[in-house]
Amino acid sequence: MSQNKRAELIRNALPLFYRNGFTATGMDLVAKETGVSKTSIYKHFRTKEELILAVLRLRDENFRNWLYRRMEDLADTPKGQLLAMFDALGEWFREPGYQGCMFVKAAAEFQQASDPINQQAYQHKELLLVHFTALCRAAECADPEAMARQMLILKEGAIVLAAMSHSDAPAAEAKAMAERLLA
């Protein structure tokens, strides 16, 4: 019961924070839009920061699961999967509510390195890097770590520019670069 309400709260708060921003979204709005009273919210989370951290944990899980699965569905070789990532990103960019990377925005709003939100946001990027490194190693790249970091740069650049330009073109442009680098 309690866990259900808690999970429902986190799940419904996610799009709120994603679309309105963290600071700009008040707890009264969270209560109203999630259907969970403010009293209950503060029974599950001591502060707004704890709720945001929980939301980011869910987002990390959802996003990485979605991306990895999509990469596997679109290609079966390691190199093919790395390239397919940019096709998956393109699909994401074309979604109506696309607003950029939630972790980049979290790090932008809570930019002190000592902030737990900032740290958790970067952790998401580190987890992506681990996965990319494994794929690069399986693809027998000369320097898997370096190639993985480069793929991450391409991914982040495409995400930021797609958000700012309201276009999915950066996905294809990043993919073109990845193709030449992985060749």
Place this chain on the structure above:
Amino acid sequence: MSQNKRAELIRNALPLFYRNGFTATGMDLVAKETGVSKTSIYKHFRTKEELILAVLRLRDENFRNWLYRRMEDLADTPKGQLLAMFDALGEWFREPGYQGCMFVKAAAEFQQASDPINQQAYQHKELLLVHFTALCRAAECADPEAMARQMLILKEGAIVLAAMSHSDAPAAEAKAMAERLLA
């Protein structure tokens, strides 16, 4: 007189917004830290939004001037300048107060496409793209427009990851990619 105070206000407000964020920086703090009374601020700018737009205009001018000049100082061929951009970015990343791209953060905080701040933030990226395109054309790239957009993706990816990882390594990694793409 008036213009001096106004310029001084914008100049001193810039690092405040850059380090604290736009929403998180209150007008009382702006008045206190810039040395310009709130009464005077609101004589020059009708709203906080207008002040932010003025700050972003100054930042655009300062940053583009600095980057273009640094690229010219470090190399004399068009291709060399494009590569030198990543060395210049590395210098920026190593500066003590580095906090990422102010325009990306502005677009993240004011993410509605109809928001004037969002529009002005993207305009900065468009101006960079114009410059890159001219350099790519001078470097006799096969497709100057596409190559310029790719260089912009590399630049934005490096900026975001340098900010999140508190490291200057993305500059060298992006440069390595640019070298292979421009070869």
Place this chain on the structure above:
DNA sequence: CGAGAGGTGTACCGATCTGTTCACGTTTTT
């Protein structure tokens, strides 16, 4: 001198923020 422009500091307005309190229902368990 005297007027006006440009500036300051402070107090204030109404709204909104995070977080708490309290009295009250509803459901589950014993």
Place this chain on the structure above:
DNA sequence: AAAAACGTGAACAGATCGGTACACCTCTCG
């Protein structure tokens, strides 16, 4: 059926937000 657990709505506290009002100071210039 009694009791504990879980939930609600609404009011509230204290702080802060963007923005305004007002009295005052200090120059410059005629």
